[in-house]
Amino acid sequence: MNSTLPPLGWLGIVRLGLVQTALGAVVVLTTAALNRVMVVEHALPATLPGVLVALHYAVQMLRPRLGHGSDQGGRRTPWIIGGMAVLGLGGVLAAVATAWMASSLISGMALAVVAFLLVGGGVGAAGTSLLVLLAARVAPARRPAAASLVWIMMIAGFVLTTAVAGRLLDPYSGPRLVAVSAGVSVLAFLLALVAVVGIEGAPQKAAPAERTPFLPALREVWAEPVARHFTIFVFVSMLAYSAQDLILEPFAGTVFGMTLGETTRLSSVQHGGVLAGMILIAIVGTLTGGRVAVLRGWIIGGCLSAAALLAALAGASIAGTGFPLAESFFVLGLANGAFAAAAIASMMQLVSQGREGRQGVRMGMFGAAQAIAFGAGGLAGTVVLDLGRLLSGSAQGGYVTVFLADAGLFLAAAVLALRIGRGSANERRGTGNVRLLMGRQEA
Structure with a gap:
């Protein structure tokens, strides 16, 4: 990151907060709406979505490794964008897997495992680098306000997505579930891309001794x-x-x-x-x-x-x-x-x-x-x-x-x-x- 750049103002902090809003939009649809479909519409045991959500958390044990990658490259933006892309792909595949469970339970479950692993990996890559970038670009006196604002914007992503998607998902059908999830994932990725591009400044590569x-x-x-x-x-x-x-x-x-x-x-x-x-x-x-x-x-x-x-x-x-x-x-x-x-x-x-x-x-x-x-x-x-x-x-x-x-x-x-x-x-x-x-x- 370019240390010569001035600290971010409130507009810049809000821009980074939009990344968290986008991240929250995909996660809440994947972990909440799909959970309900599996248990209610498909009449599957609640343990199944419970295990899948646990997988999405378990894969985030890789966060230190993902953070190390951004340290070595000297850039956070590619990890945020790449993480959001992986997260969006996982969100779409999770919806496809959930719809597929109605006709082929085993195949749907296998795809769901892959999808939730992608969701967890995307959250880990994007979320870790986002917080590091926020900490680096925000003046110390503003960090408490920035931290609260970013988390409030994530909750706003939860609320907005569940409110809008809840209307679009009725009446339920597999193709409708996939279409809504794909729409949310694409919009979330584009929002994060626009929010983060250009905010980090010129790259600073790690010195060979630091690798x-x-x-x-x-x-x-x-x-x-x-x-x-x-x-x-x-x-x-x-x-x-x-x-x-x-x-x-x-x-x-x-x-x-x-x-x-x-x-x-x-x-x-x-x-x-x-x-x-x-x-x-x-x-x-x-x-x-x-x-x-x-x-x-x-x-x-x-x-x-x-x-x-x-x-x-x-x-x-x-x-x-x-x-x-x-x-x-x-x-x-x-x-x-x-x-x-x-x-x-x-x-x-x-x-x-x-x-x-x-x-x-x-x-x-x-x-x-x-x-x-x-x-x-x-x-x-x-x-x-x-x-x-x-x-x-x-x-x-x-x-x-x-x-x-x-x-x-x-x-x-x-x-x-x-x-x-x-x-x-x-x-x-x-x-x-x-x-x-x-x-x-x-x-």
Whole structure:
């Protein structure tokens, strides 16, 4: 990347955010709409789409390797464009495979495996290089706002795609599913292409001495205390974050007797809290200059708040209908959004802390931890719920078990967060600035 270019303004940040919007559009159609078609229209076991989605997360373990490739080439743009092309191809093939399952189940399943592997690989290549490029081209003070904005734009991609595609998919037919998926994939690729072209500047090739093979480069990054600790934190915190996903709506329906429409609206309230938390971090992070120490405080506060809300939900069934369920879901979403946005902003601040030329490997390591945690979190939540039901003999006991276990994960994440960025250059600069300011005040 050309370091002589000025930092991106808000328009440039929005342009990169459009790549995340495009990425989210393909992913949500592949992992949500096709999931429903397999289970409802084709009457297949829910385990099948579950395994396919898990495959899409598992292949993202390659993120460090993909990031290393962009490090060695000195360019992020080709990896973003190439990743979006692979993602779009995977999205189309996944729709073809799903439609094919109606007439040839085995052949459709085999193609679906290939398609979901392509989806995961495309997400890993495009997403990793996008975040590295964003971190490199955005001034440190704007990174918290940029991180929140990019993730909000991804959620906007989810919302827009599901709203439009939902109308176009009715009445369902295999050819219609393939046509809608192909249209979304092509439009997403073109949007990403227009958004990213020309934004990186002239290439800067890595010097011959810097062309280290991948495994030694990965070992170097893992040996960095700041990067290693943050990777572990990302895994634990995102495991806690994703373990709630498949639990909250069924909890409201089973324990409080809510209808499907009521629990869906409750889920919307929670997602509204997530967005509010992200916006809050964007504002606070910008006002405080994006310092890691400030972001760390919000991460800890978000994790502790989420743990407290989950513990409260564990006791909600005892309180009965008087329990403020909607308010609790909103505050839980607020805590999740705040800690997640602060963690993403910290990720962008820390990706350059360490040996130069390893940003892609570092971001890939963070992203791989997040993907593995997301893939395992939903499954872990349902497994603990079923074990809790079995041991307690009641659905209520199962939900108490899973909420308390998830609260424990958030507490562990808060403890790990205490050391985020300790010893990094960003942290040292922040501490030095505070000391300088105090010295001036004393004088």
